[in-house]
Amino acid sequence: MPRNYTDKSLWNVPFAVNNINVTLPGEVSPYFSTLGSPGQVTYGSQDDTGKRIALTLSEIANYTYTTNGTLYEGVYELVQVDASATAANIYTGACAYYLFSNTTSSWVVTDSAHATSVAIAAGTFLNAVTPGNYTAIFVGGGRVNVKYTASLTNSGPAIGDVVVVNGATAGSYDDPTSTSAVLTTFFGIATVAPASGGLTACYVKNVITRI
Numbered sequence: 008m009p010r011n012y013t014d015k016s017l018w019n020v021p022f023a024v025n026n027i028n029v030t031l032p033g034e035v036s037p038y039f040s041t042l043g044s045p046g047q048v049t050y051g052s053q054d055d056t057g058k059r060i061a062l063t064l065s066e067i068a069n070y071t072y073t074t075n076g077t078l079y080e081g082v083y084e085l086v087q088v089d090a091s092a093t094a095a096n097i098y099t100g101a102c103a104y105y106l107f108s109n110t111t112s113s114w115v116v117t118d119s120a121h122a123t124s125v126a127i128a129a130g131t132f133l134n135a136v137t138p139g140n141y142t143a144i145f146v147g148g149g150r151v152n153v154k155y156t157a158s159l160t161n162s163g164p165a166i167g168d169v170v171v172v173n174g175a176t177a178g179s180y181d182d183p184t185s186t187s188a189v190l191t192t193f194f195g196i197a198t199v200a201p202a203s204g205g206l207t208a209c210y211v212k213n214v215i216t217r218i
Contacts, residue, residue: 023075024143025072025133027085027142029140029142055085056085059146060083062081067080081146082146082149083143089117095177097178098135099154102173103118105127106121106123118177128215129217130144150209150210153179153194155180156176161184162184164197164200164201168182170209172194180209182201195210
């Protein structure tokens with residue numbers, strides 16, 4: 008079972024981390040459903056937004072919807088996608104961004120077109136999500152497949168290259184030619200050689216956090 012950052016279990020098998028797109032988190036136990044309670048909602052618990060689970064490589068297969076791609080070890084977080092986000096920019100491997108305002112919850116993320124700053128990454132989207140809905144994103148501590156821009160800056164991409172967020176191109180990532188100017192946009196290290204327009208694995212050492 009996943010090691011979670013809460014006082015209760017977040018998610019139980021069978022369920023896919025990369026296939027959550029629901030209007031309301033919350034699941035009515037089948038036991039209570041048989042007693043005439045409201046119909047079962049899709050997911051988790053209604054107070055789980057912002058909570059995280061850590062999954063090992065040996066566990067992740069139990070939490071993966073393979074149609075939406077491959078998942079690896081790492082930390083995953085339940086968030087809400089801001090209703091104003093552009094749906095076309097929310098896809099498998101796209102960068103998720105934080106919103107910063109006095110009225111926005113810490114657990115609301117958005118796309119590159121609506122970010123407070125395209126340097127402030129929140130993690131990586133794992134599937135297409137309807138703006139306003141809830142989903143899980145990858146927030147670090149392992150590997151994730153990221154979608155690269157159609158034309159990489161680095162003409163000779165390789166394993167070990169720095170991976171940066173590339174907000175100018177619909178939430179994609181890039182492989183720069185130099186590491187000297189990527190302090191604010193650094194995301195991780197390529198564990199598979201980046202490819203223009205490709206979706207390949209990147210290692211993110213630290214866990215991106217917001218309280």
